[in-house]
């Protein structure tokens with residue numbers, strides 16, 4: 001049993017991907033070009049946004065999105081205490097000040113009630129993270145920031161195809177800008193690194209297009225100091241093919257998650273609350289007696305992950321920014337989280353085995 005098996009998942013697409021890559025090589029179209037534009041168009045259509053801009057990875061997507069806002073140095077940017085390090089690193093790299101907010105109890109998304117208390121005159125942007133593929137509570141968030149001149153950025157690195165149940169809109173189309181990662185293990189992943197920013201705002205679109213390509217709009221006309229953060233053309237070619245299968249594999253993930261929801265019954269385990277719009281980048285449970293449980297899974301050959309064992313304010317590189325701050329729900333999740341296999345190719349007999357082993361844990 002594998003936690004994920006990308007090679008096997010992509011088996012059916014392999015010949016088509018190779019053919020398309022061959023075309024790229026034959027046309028010498030290696031940087032940006034037709035295939036990147038095609039994928040940008042297809043991905044924006046998928047999310048329901050006007051624009052999409054490819055870039056080198058999800059971390060750059062966040063940094064570019066923040067830079068495009070043109071905020072004064074040290075403006076405050078709110079983000080959840082429980083996320084992958086990139087969300088916070090991007091804020092610091094963009095010369096802005098990260099302000100943390102706890103997540104909801106036994107959920108993976110930011111607490112809107114706690115967030116409201118952290119908003120002040122210096123708050124210029126909020127990054128919500130659709131962690132594990134679960135869409136944040138966008139309706140209540142929008143009520144809070146209405147008429148406040150605060151930009152809203154989605155970190156949708158783990159949530160391609162997830163949606164908000166109330167507006168029925170997909171993530172990527174819920175704020176001013178949204179950032180995606182195509183790291184290989186994501187719901188749609190490249191065979192290397194890749195990232196994307198989606199927006200409906202023409203101004204941000206123009207700015208990010210320039211920033212990602214050394215500050216040029218036209219060749220050799222460097223209007224601003226930019227970076228080399230282009231989505232690789234061969235990766236865009238691969239992603240274009242894989243996008244066709246994204247919904248299919250997301251549905252498989254949903255099936256697995258629903259099986260776990262229904263069949264895991266153990267007093268030492270808390271199941272996180274997920275909504276129907278979730279695409280289950282991870283299926284995470286909280287476990288008492290964690291060390292013993294991980295040993296137990298290994299003994300029964302069940303692969304697992306930990307996303308993530310430390311919240312942002314406890315990361316060595318970031319401790320100094322959040323002097324002794326406490327975020328109870330984030331700390332509780334990080335200290336107890338275990339990600340169960342979410343490989344879309346898992347069979348019912350695998351799921352039966354996983355649940356029966358877990359239910360016997362004492």
Ligand SMILES: Cc1ncc(COP(=O)(O)O)c(C=O)c1O
Nearest residue numbers: 057058059084086157181182183
């Ligand atoms: C929530 C979140 N944000 C940002 C990123 C950064 O993406 P990348 O690894 O493509 O830089 C990731 C990647 O794991 C992520 O999970």
